[in-house]
Amino acid sequence: MIFVEDLALTYEQQNNNIYDNGVKALANVNLKARRGERVSIIGPSGCGKSSLLFILAGLIRPSSGNVLIDSCEPDSRRTDTALILQDYGLFPWKTVVENASLGLEIRGLGKREQSDIVIPILEKLGLSEFSTAYPAQLSGGQRQRVAIARSLAFKPSLLLMDEPLSSLDALTRETLQQFILEIWREHNLTLVLVTHSIEEAVFLGSTIAVMSERPGTIIETIVNPLAGTPGYRQRPEFHKVCSRLRSLLGVGN
Amino acid sequence: MSRKNPLLKKSVDVFIATTVIMAFWYFLAIYVKNNMLPTPWAAMREFMSIFRSTILQHFYISGLRVVVSLLASTVIAVPLGLFLGREDKYDRYVSPVIYLLYPIPKIVFLPIVFLLFGLGNFPKIFMIGLIVFFQILVTTRDASKGVPVQNIYSMLSLGASRFQIYRHAVWPACLPKILTSLRISLGTAIAVLFFVESFATSEGLGYFIMDSWSTASYSQMFAGIMGMSFLGLILYIVLDIIESRWCKWQYL
Numbered sequence: 001m002i003f004v005e006d007l008a009l010t011y012e013q014q015n016n017n018i019y020d021n022g023v024k025a026l027a028n029v030n031l032k033a034r035r036g037e038r039v040s041i042i043g044p045s046g047c048g049k050s051s052l053l054f055i056l057a058g059l060i061r062p063s064s065g066n067v068l069i070d071s072c073e074p075d076s077r078r079t080d081t082a083l084i085l086q087d088y089g090l091f092p093w094k095t096v097v098e099n100a101s102l103g104l105e106i107r108g109l110g111k112r113e114q115s116d117i118v119i120p121i122l123e124k125l126g127l128s129e130f131s132t133a134y135p136a137q138l139s140g141g142q143r144q145r146v147a148i149a150r151s152l153a154f155k156p157s158l159l160l161m162d163e164p165l166s167s168l169d170a171l172t173r174e175t176l177q178q179f180i181l182e183i184w185r186e187h188n189l190t191l192v193l194v195t196h197s198i199e200e201a202v203f204l205g206s207t208i209a210v211m212s213e214r215p216g217t218i219i220e221t222i223v224n225p226l227a228g229t230p231g232y233r234q235r236p237e238f239h240k241v242c243s244r245l246r247s248l249l250g251v252g253n
Numbered sequence: 254m255s256r257k258n259p260l261l262k263k264s265v266d267v268f269i270a271t272t273v274i275m276a277f278w279y280f281l282a283i284y285v286k287n288n289m290l291p292t293p294w295a296a297m298r299e300f301m302s303i304f305r306s307t308i309l310q311h312f313y314i315s316g317l318r319v320v321v322s323l324l325a326s327t328v329i330a331v332p333l334g335l336f337l338g339r340e341d342k343y344d345r346y347v348s349p350v351i352y353l354l355y356p357i358p359k360i361v362f363l364p365i366v367f368l369l370f371g372l373g374n375f376p377k378i379f380m381i382g383l384i385v386f387f388q389i390l391v392t393t394r395d396a397s398k399g400v401p402v403q404n405i406y407s408m409l410s411l412g413a414s415r416f417q418i419y420r421h422a423v424w425p426a427c428l429p430k431i432l433t434s435l436r437i438s439l440g441t442a443i444a445v446l447f448f449v450e451s452f453a454t455s456e457g458l459g460y461f462i463m464d465s466w467s468t469a470s471y472s473q474m475f476a477g478i479m480g481m482s483f484l485g486l487i488l489y490i491v492l493d494i495i496e497s498r499w500c501k502w503q504y505l
């Protein structure tokens with residue numbers, strides 16, 4: 001499903017400063033994921049996690065290396081890859097329904113067809129009573145659910161999430177983690193989730209890719225088969241993987 | 254509360270503002286004690302008595318000039334500004350041109366504009382439009398430049414075309430700032446209107462005010478000034494209504 005080989009990304013220099021050779025964001029990244037897998041990517045801030053997702057989504061092109069999604073080069077116009085951005089996903093000038101239907105609107109579906117698809121999804125996500133509200137009138141957790149609704153509307157097979165829960169409080173966070181698992185199961189998704197929370201990476205990722213400081217590379221891929229199982233957070237395996245991550249990331253002792 | 258009847262609230266606000274200005278004017282008039290500054294009552298009486306016979310017609314022509322010039326420059330400046338804000342490779346070449354032209358006191362071209370386009374409505378509209386054009390253009394361009402790249406990414410990842418990005422992500426994000434620039438431009442437009450109407454015309458509130466001044470009909474002159482203030486007020490209210498309709502999300 002996802003195949004990344006020797007990927008490197010350098011942002012071109014911004015100003016004509018001769019000392020500025022651009023920002024090396026990613027170097028030598030290798031990553032594989034099978035269909036239906038859940039990959040969490042964790043790494044220090046600024047290590048290129050978002051850049052990697054943008055490459056997978058086909059929004060920016062790598063400087064070198066190979067990236068294949070279902071044996072094709074990533075292309076932002078593909079309908080089977082959905083991307084959820086941390087803060088900017090929703091448009092404050094659109095209501096919940098309008099935001100959730102945006103992808104369908106862009107595809108040129110009529111209003112009727114849009115609501116036929118979106119209304120059941122909103123209902124499912126517990127948002128139907130807010131359908132005419134604006135994002136500013138929602139809680140952080142509800143907003144993230146709207147973003148998820150929008151991605152689900154065109155039935156993607158690959159869902160990319162960039163720190164989707166990082167602005168939420170701990171309780172909402174755990175609820176939504178559970179919720180993401182349900183979505184993943186029901187929609188047969190392949191999930192790539194960027195996070196900077198160790199617990200989140202371990203709870204959700206059946207594979208955990210750990211990245212180094214910039215230029216980011218994947219220093220370790222941890223297989224985490226128990227991820228997402230009920231009560232995993234309380235099990236010794238969970239804590240073992242967490243402390244493994246801590247030492248890889250050089251935090252704590 | 255304001256949600257219940259915004260129109261009523263607005264009327265009350267305008268009424269209070271009018272009262273304050275009138276009071277100030279009244280005391281100033283008493284203090285000055287000169288027929289050059291009539292009391293508000295005298296001016297108002299004059300306004301009422303000549304409203305249908307003369308003011309209305311000047312009001313109409315002035316309103317037409319301001320509205321047409323604002324609309325025309327908006328229609329050109331807004332799309333251009335949205336575009337230049339997003340497309341750096343064009344902005345690089347156009348920006349210096351704008352910065353060179355923007356500070357020029359364009360009003361000095363009035364004689365040339367009259368020469369080129371005659372003495373009708375068009376040169377006046379052109380002059381006002383030319384001046385406000387730059388205000389709207391620069392504000393719109395900067396607003397468009399400020400749209401976060403994440404918004405664009407989020408549109409692109411939904412498969413949006415360039416036009417759809419402008420329509421769904423750039424235009425709505427810039428609209429509040431565009432309306433602000435229109436409010437500022439409206440003030441400028443009316444000031445320029447007054448100036449261009451004081452030459453070679455016998456229509457418009459600017460002409461009416463200057464004409465009354467030259468014949469020392471001061472209460473008539475103030476009636477004209479009230480007409481101009483009224484014109485601005487109506488147009489500001491129109492902009493407020495547009496904003497409350499189109500930018501609902503800003504006031505939640």
Ligand SMILES: Nc1ncnc2c1ncn2[C@@H]1O[C@H](COP(=O)(O)OP(=O)(O)O)[C@@H](O)[C@H]1O
Nearest residue numbers: 011023025044045046047048049050051052214
């Ligand atoms: N458009 C850009 N131009 C130049 N440098 C950028 C750009 N976007 C990100 N960077 C730089 O690339 C590095 C990786 O950024 P990012 O992928 O956002 O990291 P992360 O998501 O892991 O915090 C950072 O050092 C950042 O400053």
Ligand SMILES: [Mg+2]
Nearest residue numbers: 049050051162
């Ligand atoms: Mg990031």
